[in-house]
Amino acid sequence: MIVAAGPVIPNFGSGSSCEVNNGWFCTEWVRQHWSDTLQPALFQHIELAGIAIAVGFVIAFALALAGFRYRLVDPPIGIVSDFLYTIPSLALFQILVPFTGITLLTVEIALVSYTLLILYRNMIEGLRAVPEEIVDAARGSGFTRAQTFTRVELPLALPAILTGLRVATVSTISIATIAPFVIAKGLGQPIYAALSQDIFKTEIFTAGGMVIALALVADGLLVLLQRGLTPWVRA
């Protein structure tokens, strides 16, 4: 088992009575450890998930371009991304560590793998769902192939692509909590630390709650982006 040595919870057992008795939620503890534990973990978590989503998006987009243009390569891409999605994350870490070590890279490879299926599927389905007569009208009007893609097919696939991005974002933010099995980063870190310390409830609830809140905020921002980019959908 690859486990990074987590830092011991500072002051655990010697703080307020709430902390001593391991109450359900000790606001005092949260206030004291926001800046040394929770806030850094939050920023690390955003970084972990952000890199994975950005890299996953770029790779999935390149694959979708290929799969859309050349139908023959779609099934193999689909099978590989399906397969990656099914590998349990802890097993994937075991497989990767001998090659990439106890590093951020190992975590990111795993996280990116899980975004591919959702992103790729939504992109390719979105592109394929563009009605034939609209593509016909575009070509008949004198669009080049590239113009047909960038001005018609891609914008019309955007709602589906952004829907995929929302699902991938929320799931990556959630899955990123397993990062501490490799490196001591992200909101999974305080959760892991609390589990190894007699299950310190406040820390678990706070960090877990922050993961949920982060996912909801990210989803909300993407909804706003979706509305801004696709005004015709509500027309």
Add this chain to the structure above:
Amino acid sequence: MPGQAAELVFDEATKQYEGRDDVAVDHLSLTVPAGEICVLVGPSGGGKTTALRLVNRLIALTSGDIRIDGTSILEQDVVRLRRGIGYVIQQVGLFPHMTVEANIGTVPRLYGRPRGWIHTRSQELLDLVGLDPSYAKRYPAQLSGGERQRVGLARALAGDPPLMLMDEPFGAIDPIVRARLQDAFLELQKEVRKTVLFVTHDIDEAIKIGDRIAIFRRGGRLAQYDTPRAILDKPADDFVAEFVGADRALKALALRTLAELELGPPADGPRIPRASTVRQALSLAIEKQAQVLAVTDGEAVVGSVTRDALLT
């Protein structure tokens, strides 16, 4: 940018899809004079849509040639060729993510026209196709079927192409709106005078719209190419006679106006404008049980016509 109208020539144009024995378009030769509407009509599978799509090379010719104003379509860059040809299809194919104005501006934008020019042009075109200029900011989803096809027509006209291809443009629209769109299109054509290749499966639409009609039979062969009146008067064979319908003599009545008849002296009777068709006059005579109709020009009675004269 292109302008005015161009002569369209099919020269032994043939399309045979690979791996198929039957021919989609079989050695089609016909000439559409500049500024005229040629309607391709025939049973489904007759190759009329294929013939139309050969012109802008959405379908590639197997053999033969098609020339626009003397220049072979094969000698031109395909993208440039298409930008110079207006294209209207039954499903309209408006871009749902663009406003009406952006849709109309499609081809001018490809030509690199500035935004202000496109705005002015789209306002003109909305007016031309009978839509209020306030439609410019709407999205296609906010329009009715008839309105969408008007925008489709405006989009096809925006580049001022010398040739228009219209593939069953009014086919998916209910009969009342369709008749209105046909009238609007004919009015518009009087102004813009484009060469138009128009596909329909509806012989009545062909008779109403076409300066000339090309009737296709199965196998992509041309059965007859002539003016509507000549086709109704003298169908080339049994196929054409059957296709135009047993009531072809009645249909022909809709092609002549009272202005073409020799009128009798002014007389009393139900009044009918001189611009009306013989068919409309006959209908009025039957409805009013009248033997004589008073023919008017504006308010004045300029002559008369008898029921018998209408029938000869």
